[in-house]
Amino acid sequence: MAIMKLSLNKEYEIEQVSAEKLLLERLQELGFIRGQKFSIVSKSIFGEPFVIKIANAKVALRKKELSSIKVKP
Amino acid sequence: MNHVILVGPPNAGKTSLFNWITGSNFKTVNYPGATVNYFEGSPLSQYNTDFKVIDTPGVYSLFPKSQDEMITHNILNNDNPNIHVQKAIVVVDATQFERHMGLFEQLKSVKIPVVLAITMMDILKESGQSIDTQALSESLGVPVVPIDGLLGGGVSQLMETVQRLEIKEKQIEALKSSKSKKSHPLNQLKRWEKKDFENSLNNLFHLKNKTFIEVKTRKNWHHLKLTESLDRVLLHPFFGLVFFFLVMSGLFTSVYSLATPLIDLIDGWFGTMSTWVLSVGGGSLFSQFLADGIIAGFGSFFVFIPQVAILFLGLILLEDTGYLARATTLVDKPLSKIGLNGRSFVPLLSGYACAVPASMAARTITNKRERWLTLFALPLMTCSARLPVYALLFAFFFVGQPAWYGGVALALVYFLSLFFGALFALLLKNFLPQDEQSLFALELPLYRRPRIMPVLSQVLAKTKYFVKKAGPIIFTLSVLIWAGSVFPNYDMEDDVKRLQTSYISQMGQYLEPVFEPMGVDWRVGVGLLSAFAAREVFVSALAVVFNVTEETTLDGGDSEESIATTLLEKMRTAKLSNGQLIFTTATIIGLILFFMIALQCIATVGVIYQETESVRFVMFQLFAFNLIAYALAVLVQQVSHLI
Numbered sequence: 001m002a003i004m005k006l007s008l009n010k011e012y013e014i015e016q017v018s019a020e021k022l023l024l025e026r027l028q029e030l031g032f033i034r035g036q037k038f039s040i041v042s043k044s045i046f047g048e049p050f051v052i053k054i055a056n057a058k059v060a061l062r063k064k065e066l067s068s069i070k071v072k073p
Numbered sequence: 074m075n076h077v078i079l080v081g082p083p084n085a086g087k088t089s090l091f092n093w094i095t096g097s098n099f100k101t102v103n104y105p106g107a108t109v110n111y112f113e114g115s116p117l118s119q120y121n122t123d124f125k126v127i128d129t130p131g132v133y134s135l136f137p138k139s140q141d142e143m144i145t146h147n148i149l150n151n152d153n154p155n156i157h158v159q160k161a162i163v164v165v166d167a168t169q170f171e172r173h174m175g176l177f178e179q180l181k182s183v184k185i186p187v188v189l190a191i192t193m194m195d196i197l198k199e200s201g202q203s204i205d206t207q208a209l210s211e212s213l214g215v216p217v218v219p220i221d222g223l224l225g226g227g228v229s230q231l232m233e234t235v236q237r238l239e240i241k242e243k244q245i246e247a248l249k250s251s252k253s254k255k256s257h258p259l260n261q262l263k264r265w266e267k268k269d270f271e272n273s274l275n276n277l278f279h280l281k282n283k284t285f286i287e288v289k290t291r292k293n294w295h296h297l298k299l300t301e302s303l304d305r306v307l308l309h310p311f312f313g314l315v316f317f318f319l320v321m322s323g324l325f326t327s328v329y330s331l332a333t334p335l336i337d338l339i340d341g342w343f344g345t346m347s348t349w350v351l352s353v354g355g356g357s358l359f360s361q362f363l364a365d366g367i368i369a370g371f372g373s374f375f376v377f378i379p380q381v382a383i384l385f386l387g388l389i390l391l392e393d394t395g396y397l398a399r400a401t402t403l404v405d406k407p408l409s410k411i412g413l414n415g416r417s418f419v420p421l422l423s424g425y426a427c428a429v430p431a432s433m434a435a436r437t438i439t440n441k442r443e444r445w446l447t448l449f450a451l452p453l454m455t456c457s458a459r460l461p462v463y464a465l466l467f468a469f470f471f472v473g474q475p476a477w478y479g480g481v482a483l484a485l486v487y488f489l490s491l492f493f494g495a496l497f498a499l500l501l502k503n504f505l506p507q508d509e510q511s512l513f514a515l516e517l518p519l520y521r522r523p524r525i526m527p528v529l530s531q532v533l534a535k536t537k538y539f540v541k542k543a544g545p546i547i548f549t550l551s552v553l554i555w556a557g558s559v560f561p562n563y564d565m566e567d568d569v570k571r572l573q574t575s576y577i578s579q580m581g582q583y584l585e586p587v588f589e590p591m592g593v594d595w596r597v598g599v600g601l602l603s604a605f606a607a608r609e610v611f612v613s614a615l616a617v618v619f620n621v622t623e624e625t626t627l628d629g630g631d632s633e634e635s636i637a638t639t640l641l642e643k644m645r646t647a648k649l650s651n652g653q654l655i656f657t658t659a660t661i662i663g664l665i666l667f668f669m670i671a672l673q674c675i676a677t678v679g680v681i682y683q684e685t686e687s688v689r690f691v692m693f694q695l696f697a698f699n700l701i702a703y704a705l706a707v708l709v710q711q712v713s714h715l716i
Contacts, residue, residue: 022138022509022510026133028175030172044310045311045403046406055171056168057517058300058517059515059516060401060415060513061513
């Protein structure tokens with residue numbers, strides 16, 4: 001499912017992360033791996049970054065960074 | 074001495090742990106070849122250990138993505154001949170256990186002896202969960218020590234465990250061979266593929282679900298609840314922005330109200346000291362050298378310490394509460410429009426104290442172009458050395474007016490400096506190649522009360538860095554300028570004549586044609602040249618060339634104010650050789666613009682060179698800034714003649 005259609009405060013499960021090496025590694029380090037659940041908490045007044053809640057942590061991601069994550073429908 | 078390295082993700086409580094281990098007995102060490110600091114300290118004697126502990130910048134993995142993460146990597150790599158890492162303490166946050174264990178897995182594959190320290194156990198307990206450290210230790214095959222995040226319980230057990238930790242034969246060999254890069258254990262990591270990373274984490278998730286984390290009752294704990302409710306406001310699209318501006322203006326007003334009395338105090342001390350030395354020495358050349366050269370030279374950078382330290386205190390407090398990460402997120406979009414990154418925010422903000430330690434903060438920016446653009450715009454921020462200059466120039470405009478006029482003017486200059494910063498970054502943006510990906514992905518830590526010791530130690534480190542880097546340069550140039558204003562006719566009775574025939578005046582007069590288009594004469598030129606020691610020296614240099622001495626102040630006093638008032642009076646009537654007034658509105662505006670842009674601070678130039686290691690970049694910056702500053706001042710002056 002395309003990430004931009006996701007709605008706020010709804011829980012999603014990660015199906016796959018596909019990005020260039022640098023971003024992919026950082027996303028994995030931050031906990032974005034297959035099977036992990038996350039939700040989008042808020043969005044900046046300027047449209048991005050998004051604030052994501054994942055496990056017990058919060059991570060801010062740009063639109064491009066978030067869109068490299070594919071979620072289960 | 075053997076070293077034990079503390080490794081852990083950002084915000085895992087590494088620095089708190091380091092403070093508990095060492096008391097406050099640690100020092101900052103400059104990593105050779107880089108401007109980066111790390112902390113080295115000996116554990117408190119009660120722990121009976123025979124090693125030193127190193128605190129490193131936080132990393133999520135052993136694949137460094139920015140310069141500060143590189144430091145941790147290099148230390149582990151035994152790159153520094155003074156460090157011999159034998160063991161590692163991996164620090165993970167109990168509440169982030171699953172995510173943080175990836176780093177542990179990587180370190181284990183490096184084959185360095187490891188102890189796992191789990192912090193924030195108290196917070197986990199709040200949520201009705203706990204980690205079975207015994208079972209975890211058996212499963213991982215390494216000792217696991219829980220640390221109470223609030224009271225520091227478990228530190229002595231940790232030290233005992235590390236001391237007892239045996240280094241296996243294989244590990245010794247691996248560590249010994251560390252000098253030959255190829256066989257170094259860290260290089261084995263190259264075989265780690267992205268799948269391994271994901272698999273290792275996946276395994277951990279399964280492990281976790283099996284036994285280690287016992288869930289008694291699953292409830293949202295206090296810290297998370299607090300963070301959730303605070304973020305509803307602070308990350309709110311509208312109120313978040315309002316709060317951001319409130320925090321920033323609060324930060325700046327409190328910095329100035331706190332720093333001003335301290336600056337006056339320090340200024341007073343140095344003034345008293347040099348008067349005393351002069352009177353004891355009977356005005357001999359040597360006593361003048363001590364008083365006006367050495368003591369005044371020290372004074373000229375000591376006066377910056379309060380403001381630099383207090384702004385850093387404010388910044389680090391904000392960082393420690395967790396707010397700064399939110400502010401960084403908020404400004405990411407606008408900053409990325411001009412080629413910067415949200416992470417440029419902290420260095421730019423620090424630039425309002427002093428560009429020298431602020432340059433260090435740019436190391437967290439992954440992307441080279443974004444880092445360079447940040448370093449390019451940084452010297453344009455209104456640093457503390459510019460304030461005395463603006464105060465003098467504003468006073469010229471607003472004498473007899475309500476005090477808030479000056480305040481508004483200063484605020485205007487602050488915003489204008491942001492504008493120039495943005496403009497300059499935007500202009501250079503297209504000339505720097507963008508060959509790396511831009512990365513933001515920032516973790517927002519839970520809000521918490523700032524911890525005093527780690528905050529103070531960071532303020533101390535940053536202030537020390539300022540004193541060490543900027544101090545010697547400001548001091549040397551101040552002494553040189555003093556000498557230039559006294560020699561060659563140092564034995565002349567008449568102070569004014571002595572100055573007028575001095576080297577510095579000769580140089581000013583020689584260069585007068587350069588200053589003329591700005592609408593100023595050689596005297597202001599001398600002031601501008603002196604400002605290369607530190608911008609604020611402009612004020613004291615003007616006082617010297619306009620012959621404002623204790624005897625000549627209007628009310629006969631030697632206080633700061635009476636010198637400033639007298640200087641203003643003299644400036645008001647100062648004329649060019651053609652009889653025109655020097656300090657017209659156009660001249661003052663030109664000078665303000667000049668000081669906003671000119672890159673006069675040699676210490677900044679030096680540090681930016683260290684950070685970029687590019688002579689071309691620094692030379693370009695130096696010439697471009699000074700030429701643009703000069704051209705603007707000339708432009709204002711010439712346009713005023715046309716009107």
